Amino acid sequence: MNMESTGLIYFSPTHTTRKVLEGIAQGLQATDARHFDLTQPDAIPQSSRNMNQDLVVIGAPVYAGRLPPVMVSRFKRIRGNGVPAVIVVVYGNREYEDALIELRDLALEAGFRPMAAGAFIGEHSYSTTDLPIAAGRPDAGDMAKAQEFGKSIRAKLMTASGELSECLQVPGSIPYKEVNSLPGIAPATNEAVCTKCATCVSACPTAAIDRENPGCTDTERCIRCCACVKVCPVKAKSLDDPRIKQIAAWLHANFSDRKEPETYV
Ligand SMILES: Cc1cc2nc3c(=O)[nH]c(=O)nc-3n(C[C@H](O)[C@H](O)[C@H](O)COP(=O)(O)O)c2cc1C
Known part of the structure; x- marks a missing residue:
């Protein structure tokens, strides 16, 4: 092959x-x-x-x-x-x-x-x-x-x-398990830090961020993947909605023990 x-x-x-x-x-x-x-x-x-x-x-x-x-x-x-x-x-x-x-x-x-x-x-x-x-x-x-x-x-x-x-x-x-989505949440932008370089706009998989104003994200389109948060060169983006912070704290408290990859050949 x-x-x-x-x-x-x-x-x-x-x-x-x-x-x-x-x-x-x-x-x-x-x-x-x-x-x-x-x-x-x-x-x-x-x-x-x-x-x-x-x-x-x-x-x-x-x-x-x-x-x-x-x-x-x-x-x-x-x-x-x-x-x-x-x-x-x-x-x-x-x-x-x-x-x-x-x-x-x-x-x-x-x-x-x-x-x-x-x-x-x-x-x-x-x-x-x-x-x-x-x-x-x-x-x-x-x-x-x-x-x-x-x-x-x-x-x-x-x-x-x-x-x-x-x-x-x-x-x-x-x-498959049913999923209830969390509506109306998107990463926030620290406007004092954002340089409007639009790196986040190009990284967003759903075109949810406004190119002219990268501080503005369409919460209906946002899938909360955090691509914009992780790619921002000046760390202007954060997903600090209290509901997400609560989930993150729960994950940190309960799922910090290392899991290992599983494979099926
Ligand atoms: C909306 C959302 C839901 C997630 N749900 C789970 C989950 O159910 N279980 C889990 O272990 N990780 C979950 N994750 C974490 C991602 O699976 C993980 O970060 C993955 O490495 C992201 O892949 P990527 O880097 O290719 O985007 C979730 C992440 C997001 C953004």
């Missing part, structure tokens, strides 16, 4: 999912893999895109134990054409609940053949210096595991072409 024609398909506002996928690609010896970055609103044409790679690695962060709805709708424009797929979720050290099984089903529905799966840990989007949650992850240990995972997939593909299992078994339950 030609690993150079590997595709990495991901949604990754704060880049931890992307980093894990790049580690897996290294293990696959697919360092020139083509990136399909669904974080960008226009990464995939509205019309749909046919995959002709030999293998794809599909990655998504876990949001409330599920996949981010915006990722799901963008992914649905892709046609898998029977291409083998490695599915990966990245979560902030709490739980991934039904996200991996949802990603498996999404990949199957699009016409991919899921053949391996992984759940990795990334710094929680709500992690701050005061309330760290999985800060700095994926770290060197996680990246070594991502590479090992890539190597084991490569070994499997080299020996078992055409014998991929039809339905990869992964943890999670069907029907």
